[in-house]
Amino acid sequence: MPINIPKQMPAREVLEKEKIFVMDEERASTQDxxxxxxxxxxxMPEKEKTEVQLLRLLGNTPLQVNITFLHMETHHSKNVSKWHLEQFYKTFSSVKKYYFDGMIITGAPIEHLPFEKVNYWDELKEIMDWSKDHVTSVMHICWGAQAALYHHYGIGKFELPSKCSGIYKHTIADQTVKLVRGFDEVYFAPHSRYTSVSREKIMEHPELKLLSEGEAGPFMIxxxxxxxxMVTGHLEYDTDTLAIEYERDLKKGLDIQMPENYFxxxxxxxxxxxxxxSxxxxxxxxxxxYYVYQETPYEQDRKVKVDVPVPNEF
Structure with a gap:
């Protein structure tokens, strides 16, 4: 079944070329x-790239999915136009009265900063607290995973000797967990980060379970x-994403190593x-x-779609 996004969203053209089933609001309203x-x-700074990466994955299931994009009110995005944000994004103040079946919090290239020094940390904490009783399940990716571990469970991050960048091997701790159902005993995933989290602290925490780990440390918690x-890597990455990041870092003059196990x-x-x-x-x-569709309550009055405004409303 399709994902439902605005007709004018740039990601739509990319997804349609890939034969991802995309639907607009008008057609979606005709389906019972x-x-x-x-x-x-x-x-993420390059929001349009991240939009395509996530929508590609969310649009490849039998479920019909309505998507609402959110950006921070307390942070100015430099790599995306104001027009794009106004057309296709909401702010927390405009959605906090609603309930959602699922939520994704992406990574962000701000690992060098302590969490409290991030200019939108207070707003993010409010969103994460709100999600406890307004969202059925939340997936946190990379820095988003570290932020969740810190805010919800008191587990901080630590700096690595050098950037963890490349494709790394992982294993599954428990094949019966539904999230990893169908995974191979050994599988690969991209990582791109300067910090990590403690395996020991995760294992010792009474509210957490380590599902998968590998050469790059804890991966799925x-x-x-x-x-x-919490997913500490980037399974959503495109084939060339690490290459683009590597070239970018070289142009910045950073002392950076080639991504491992990649080229x-x-x-x-x-x-x-x-x-x-796969x-x-x-x-x-x-x-x-398993964590959204099978668990979310069927209460239409609580699960109200937050429509993204069409251009002529601005």
């Missing part, structure tokens, strides 16, 4: 289906009430191979099915 309402708090899912023969002129695509789709499919 209870769609899932998913809120995406997009903290879930609260035992299954409310929060064939460690040759930047060779095209990387995507070895994580598991990225599986992760999002399992999350939507």
């Amino acid at each position: 289906i209870r769609p899932l309402n998913i809120l995406i708090l997009n903290l 879930m609260s035992k009430d299954e409310k929060h899912i 064939p023969n460690n040759d930047v002129n060779e095209q990387p191979l995507n070895t994580w695509r 598991h990225s789709h599986l992760l999002f499919s399992n999350w939507l099915n």
